[in-house]
Amino acid sequence: xxxxxxxxxxxxxxxxxxxxxxxxxxxxxxxxxxxxxxxxxxxxxxxxxxxxxxxxxxxxxxxxxxxxxxxxxxxxxxxxxxxxxxxxxxxxxxxxxxxxxxxxxxxxxxxxxxxxxxxxxxxxxxxxxxxxxxxxxxxxxxxxxxxxxxxxxxxxxxxxxxxxxxxxxxxxxxxxxxxxxxxxxxxxxxxxxxxxxxxxxxxxxxxxxxxxxxxxxxxxxxxxxxxxxxxxxxxxxxxxxxxxxxxxxxxxxxxxxxxxxx
Amino acid sequence: xxxxxxxxxxxxxxxxxxxxxxxxxxxxxxxxxxxxxxxxxxxxxxxxxxxxxxxxxxxxxxxxxxxxxxxxxxxxxxxxxxxxxxxxxxxxxxxxxxxxxxxxxxxxxxxxxxxxxxxxxxxxxxxxxxxxxxxxxxxxxxxxxxxxxxxxxxxxxxxxxxxxxxxxxxxxxxxxxxxxxxxxxxxxxxxxxxxxxxxxxxxxxxxxxxxxxxxxxxxxxxxxxxxxxxxxxxxxxxxxxxxxxxxxxxxxxxxxxxxxxxxxxxxxxxxxxxxxxxxxxxxxxxxxxxxxx
Numbered sequence: 001x002x003x004x005x006x007x008x009x010x011x012x013x014x015x016x017x018x019x020x021x022x023x024x025x026x027x028x029x030x031x032x033x034x035x036x037x038x039x040x041x042x043x044x045x046x047x048x049x050x051x052x053x054x055x056x057x058x059x060x061x062x063x064x065x066x067x068x069x070x071x072x073x074x075x076x077x078x079x080x081x082x083x084x085x086x087x088x089x090x091x092x093x094x095x096x097x098x099x100x101x102x103x104x105x106x107x108x109x110x111x112x113x114x115x116x117x118x119x120x121x122x123x124x125x126x127x128x129x130x131x132x133x134x135x136x137x138x139x140x141x142x143x144x145x146x147x148x149x150x151x152x153x154x155x156x157x158x159x160x161x162x163x164x165x166x167x168x169x170x171x172x173x174x175x176x177x178x179x180x181x182x183x184x185x186x187x188x189x190x191x192x193x194x195x196x197x198x199x200x201x202x203x204x205x206x207x208x209x210x211x212x213x214x215x216x217x218x219x220x221x222x223x224x225x226x227x228x229x230x231x232x233x234x235x236x237x238x239x240x241x242x243x244x245x246x247x248x249x250x251x252x253x254x255x256x257x258x259x260x261x262x
Numbered sequence: 263x264x265x266x267x268x269x270x271x272x273x274x275x276x277x278x279x280x281x282x283x284x285x286x287x288x289x290x291x292x293x294x295x296x297x298x299x300x301x302x303x304x305x306x307x308x309x310x311x312x313x314x315x316x317x318x319x320x321x322x323x324x325x326x327x328x329x330x331x332x333x334x335x336x337x338x339x340x341x342x343x344x345x346x347x348x349x350x351x352x353x354x355x356x357x358x359x360x361x362x363x364x365x366x367x368x369x370x371x372x373x374x375x376x377x378x379x380x381x382x383x384x385x386x387x388x389x390x391x392x393x394x395x396x397x398x399x400x401x402x403x404x405x406x407x408x409x410x411x412x413x414x415x416x417x418x419x420x421x422x423x424x425x426x427x428x429x430x431x432x433x434x435x436x437x438x439x440x441x442x443x444x445x446x447x448x449x450x451x452x453x454x455x456x457x458x459x460x461x462x463x464x465x466x467x468x469x470x471x472x473x474x475x476x477x478x479x480x481x482x483x484x485x486x487x488x489x490x491x492x493x494x495x496x497x498x499x500x501x502x503x504x505x506x507x508x509x510x511x512x513x514x515x516x517x518x519x520x521x522x523x524x525x526x527x528x529x530x531x532x533x534x535x536x537x538x539x540x541x542x543x544x545x546x547x548x549x550x551x552x553x554x555x
Binding site for chain 2: 034066076136142143221
């Protein structure tokens with residue numbers, strides 16, 4: 001689901017080989033061989049810099065620093081869609097058919113007042129419009145104009161508990177037909193960032209199915225795979241432990257960084 | 263070897279000894295332990311950065327100019343297509359020119375069969391298409407490369423004898439023409455100081471190319487761009503920064519090719535020893551000539 005995905009190949013085989021990885025990988029250059037990259041110790045060591053990167057970036061970027069906003073003239077003719085672009089789940093197809101009239105966004109988890117909001121109700125809330133650049137983990141970028149409800153406003157309505165640490169976005173699609181539903185998460189700082197919105201409009205029109213209708217997340221200081229499409233439920237949690245692979249996102253469960261600031 | 267490199271001070275001559283060619287030579291300490299450590303750490307980091315960088319590039323093997331990836335702003339693309347005869351063909355496209363690169367770029371061997379991929383499996387880390395792991399390698403090595411670069415640049419500016427090693431002295435500027443002529447004729451002098459071409463090259467690489475690679479890399483980060491809006495702007499947009507990052511990597515490869523070529527041409531053993539143990543053999547008469555001028 002997401003505008004930003006690339007699929008690692010041979011996942012099954014990789015799993016099988018993961019344990020064998022360390023063999024013969026004594027020197028640096030044997031890193032050229034995939035078995036070295038499959039070794040869990042190596043992966044943990046390499047992955048440890050993610051935290052360093054996050055801390056360093058949080059140090060230089062204030063909580064409020066805004067992603068660049070562009071001029072209307074810079075909007076791309078077509079906003080590139082990636083990942084899931086046409087979900088085939090029967091429930092989703094029914095919602096598309098009736099224009100998401102009975103779609104409801106649920107906000108729950110560690111909150112005092114769980115919310116259920118229809119698309120019409122969401123559109124009545126104060127909105128924010130921003131023309132921003134979408135940066136995909138693959139390397140491409142695309143500029144579009146997004147309108148939606150500021151996530152922080154929704155969270156304020158729901159009143160998160162003091163122990164709330166993350167906001168999880170549960171989606172409607174099975175990426176590449178796999179059994180797991182797409183999901184993503186942000187911490188409270190990115191969730192309350194002024195440009196973090198649940199967008200229902202793209203370039204002044206209702207969000208197309210290819211780009212995540214009826215709503216998608218925009219987290220403008222993060223790479224595209226964080227920008228969950230087809231969002232059905234927003235859950236406030238204190239840990240990812242019991243959610244799917246436990247890493248906080250569909251691609252995170254598949255080896256990508258949870259901190260997608262770079 | 264009459265004196266140990268570690269006990270002599272930098273650039274201090276040790277007692278002369280005849281060279282195999284007959285001329286008088288002596289051993290000096292050329293590189294400090296800091297320089298030597300930085301050199302080899304850097305080499306390892308750059309190999310990882312280059313190969314994992316090509317892995318990342320392969321996820322979208324097209325470069326653009328500007329803020330975003332519009333096809334009309336394409337600078338370079340690597341891809342594959344079917345020829346009229348139905349054969350798969352890899353190509354490299356730069357501006358309007360297309361080159362057939364089958365087997366290397368665009369269409370190359372991975373394991374037992376051929377695949378569409380930007381750079382070939384032997385050039386990427388990991389070798390199969392695996393963006394997540396490529397990123398892990400890249401950022402791991404980037405932290406080592408970036409922090410050691412900052413430390414080394416500061417060290418180079420603060421230490422007086424490092425400054426003298428890096429920045430050309432006034433007499434060297436006066437000899438610049440002769441130095442170029444000597445280089446063109448492959449006449450190399452084995453002296454303690456770097457010549458002006460070496461110095462200008464190292465200044466350009468240390469203070470130009472390498473920092474530019476770090477900055478253009480950071481300019482691709484959406485968080486950094488929010489923190490420092492001038493960063494993508496100074497490169498002409500995020501996609502321009504990505505293109506410049508790639509060009510910088512190519513420039514480093516070219517630098518390394520020339521660097522290694524000159525290391526071999528001017529005495530592989532002597533040069534390697536100076537970067538491993540610090541000890542370098544200079545030619546006494548060359549050195550005397552240089553001092554006189």
